[in-house]
Amino acid sequence: MLLANRSLRVALPFVVAVLALGVGWALSVGLSGYVVYLAISMVTATIAILGLGIVTGSAGIIALCQLTFGAIGAWIVSWLNVSHAPGGFIVWLVAGGIGAGIAGVIIGLPALRLRGVNLAVVTLGFAAAFDVLLVQTQFPGQADGAQIERPAMFSSDRQFFFFAIIVLVICALGVFLLQRSRIGSSWKAVAFSERGTAAVGQSVSAAKLSAFAVSAALGGISGGLLAGQVGIPYASSFTPIQSLALYILAIMSGAYLIDMAIFGGILWVLVPELLKRWGVPQDWGFVVFGVLGIQALTSGSNLGEAIRAGIRKRAKRRKAEAVDPGSVTTSVLDVFAVPEAEEPIPADAPPVLEVRGLGVQFGALKALDDVSLRVRPRSIMGLIGPNGAGKSTFVDAVSGFLPQHTGAVELDGTDISRLSPVSRARRGLRRTFQQDRVPPQLTVEAYVRFVARRALDRDELADALAFLGCPPPEEQLANVDVGTRRLIEVAAAVLSGPRVLILDEPAAGLSHEEHLQFGQRLTRIPSRFDTAIVIIEHDLDLVRTVCTELTVLDFGRVLAQGEAGAVLEDPAVVAAYMGDAEVTQ
Numbered sequence: 001m002l003l004a005n006r007s008l009r010v011a012l013p014f015v016v017a018v019l020a021l022g023v024g025w026a027l028s029v030g031l032s033g034y035v036v037y038l039a040i041s042m043v044t045a046t047i048a049i050l051g052l053g054i055v056t057g058s059a060g061i062i063a064l065c066q067l068t069f070g071a072i073g074a075w076i077v078s079w080l081n082v083s084h085a086p087g088g089f090i091v092w093l094v095a096g097g098i099g100a101g102i103a104g105v106i107i108g109l110p111a112l113r114l115r116g117v118n119l120a121v122v123t124l125g126f127a128a129a130f131d132v133l134l135v136q137t138q139f140p141g142q143a144d145g146a147q148i149e150r151p152a153m154f155s156s157d158r159q160f161f162f163f164a165i166i167v168l169v170i171c172a173l174g175v176f177l178l179q180r181s182r183i184g185s186s187w188k189a190v191a192f193s194e195r196g197t198a199a200v201g202q203s204v205s206a207a208k209l210s211a212f213a214v215s216a217a218l219g220g221i222s223g224g225l226l227a228g229q230v231g232i233p234y235a236s237s238f239t240p241i242q243s244l245a246l247y248i249l250a251i252m253s254g255a256y257l258i259d260m261a262i263f264g265g266i267l268w269v270l271v272p273e274l275l276k277r278w279g280v281p282q283d284w285g286f287v288v289f290g291v292l293g294i295q296a297l298t299s300g301s302n303l304g305e306a307i308r309a310g311i312r313k314r315a316k317r318r319k320a321e322a323v324d325p326g327s328v329t330t331s332v333l334d335v336f337a338v339p340e341a342e343e344p345i346p347a348d349a350p351p352v353l354e355v356r357g358l359g360v361q362f363g364a365l366k367a368l369d370d371v372s373l374r375v376r377p378r379s380i381m382g383l384i385g386p387n388g389a390g391k392s393t394f395v396d397a398v399s400g401f402l403p404q405h406t407g408a409v410e411l412d413g414t415d416i417s418r419l420s421p422v423s424r425a426r427r428g429l430r431r432t433f434q435q436d437r438v439p440p441q442l443t444v445e446a447y448v449r450f451v452a453r454r455a456l457d458r459d460e461l462a463d464a465l466a467f468l469g470c471p472p473p474e475e476q477l478a479n480v481d482v483g484t485r486r487l488i489e490v491a492a493a494v495l496s497g498p499r500v501l502i503l504d505e506p507a508a509g510l511s512h513e514e515h516l517q518f519g520q521r522l523t524r525i526p527s528r529f530d531t532a533i534v535i536i537e538h539d540l541d542l543v544r545t546v547c548t549e550l551t552v553l554d555f556g557r558v559l560a561q562g563e564a565g566a567v568l569e570d571p572a573v574v575a576a577y578m579g580d581a582e583v584t585q
């Protein structure tokens with residue numbers, strides 16, 4: 001049954017693709033000549049919007065030059081056409097996509113450093129500059145009236161429409177599969193938190209540049225198709241203002257969702273066409289798109305998300321009515337029956353993490369001063385201290401987010417002090433954050449697989465989720481409360497098989513009951529998953545229950561260190577905590 005479900009899930013996109021081809025063919029035969037021409041425009045716009053859906057919708061990067069990539073694709077197709085390059089239109093179209101993809105990487109390079117308005121200016125500036133260049137130099141063959149040769153099998157408008165549908169289906173299927181891959185998860189992760197992305201071993205630059213490349217390649221394919229549609233492309237089809245309007249359509253519709261990209265493509269053609277029929281100048285279409293964009297930006301959501309949220313809400317209500325409340329408790333209790341491979345660690349085993357003389361200075365403030373500690377394999381060390389003691393600074397420095405630190409950090413005897421956060425994470429030093437860094441656009445399963453960075457079978461994944469009291473793999477993270485998301489973050493990090501896992505206040509946001517349960521589960525992680533844990537926690541009850549060893553920081557220095565019980569009774573530690581309102585003794 002499970003196998004049948006899985007096969008169905010794998011086959012479904014391909015079945016939908018074949019059905020879409022069937023519908024496309026029927027439309028190519030059934031629609032009137034004029035509507036067929038409009039429908040080709042709809043398809044080319046949809047492909048460009050699909051690309052925008054990746055860069056803006058998934059990766060959260062502003063890019064206002066999508067039609068410039070279209071112009072690059074059209075230029076390459078025109079040039080190959082006048083050069084009578086071998087392979088014909090289909091090969092030229094692919095070349096246009098690749099050329100635009102390369103341009104996308106080049107334009108994406110500033111995006112590694114720029115954000116928001118600055119990036120908008122750069123991309124719009126590129127669009128404006130390219131537009132001026134195109135108007136001056138024209139497309140190859142434009143002056144001589146050289147028509148672009150369509151593929152022999154798809155030479156009429158009807159046939160070319162079906163060809164455009166085939167291209168759209170291939171692009172949409174590619175985007176669908178990419179969105180569900182590691183690359184797609186990296187786009188959504190980088191949109192939510194760059195630090196969170198780097199901390200799980202994913203290069204932020206690779207995530208951003210791949211989003212730009214794929215998006216621009218789709219823009220190039222769209223432009224190449226448009227060139228084939230019109231025969232002789234003109235710069236007026238690829239102006240910066242049109243790129244802006246397309247961007248607005250993409251954010252308004254939620255174009256990272258394929259159906260909404262198609263909806264955006266339909267609007268792109270339908271609005272000007274309706275205005276034309278009503279005798280209103282077509283440029284008013286930009287005003288309509290502008291109003292829709294303002295509405296989307298002010299509501300903070302998009303049409304696709306709103307529709308899906310409504311559907312999910314109804315499904316959840318129906319599911320809640322059907323669930324037997326007793327069954328949940330049983331599964332949580334079952335988790336504690338899972339046997340663990342307990343191999344004793346020799347007392348003289350070398351530390352997995354050794355920090356020596358760590359120092360961090362912010363201006364005149366010494367946030368960390370000569371901090372040293374050793375974490376033994378499969379141990380749980382608590383890192384505690386009053387507010388502002390330097391705990392989070394310690395985690396940032398050890399995990400590579402504060403490269404200016406002094407002192408040494410060794411993982412399994414290897415000095416990692418000079419490595420980036422990504423490299424440290426890949427070597428098995430994982431961390432979580434005090435703030436929520438779990439991208440809500442992903443499902444629990446997609447997030448866990450992305451963080452784990454290794455092949456996980458479904459049972460292993462479901463087991464670890466249940467072990468930490470997390471929701472099932474198919475649950476959308478947007479539907480999960482922040483406290484539970486922190487647990488999913490821990491489960492995912494644990495499944496990556498880290499040598500050391502540093503948890504920065506992982507129980508924040510959990511109820512008292514969940515807090516206790518979390519503590520119980522935490523004590524079993526080291527032996528079950530063969531990892532050592534360093535936990536920062538304010539709740540000394542939890543610290544007392546789970547930690548074998550403690551390091552206490554105060555004003556950036558180590559105040560006390562050693563066996564947990566003894567450290568908590570140290571008069572200096574008690575004095576440091578006196579009056580700290582957040583501590584519960």
Ligand SMILES: Nc1ncnc2c1ncn2[C@@H]1O[C@H](COP(=O)(O)OP(=O)(O)OP(=O)(O)O)[C@@H](O)[C@H]1O
Binds near residue numbers: 362365367387391393
């Ligand atoms: N980026 C920064 N620039 C300047 N000062 C900073 C910066 N980050 C932290 N600090 C300062 O360094 C000191 C240690 O801060 P840190 O956040 O590490 O403490 P903490 O023990 O984690 O506190 P809390 O328990 O409240 O999270 C504080 O005085 C803080 O104001």
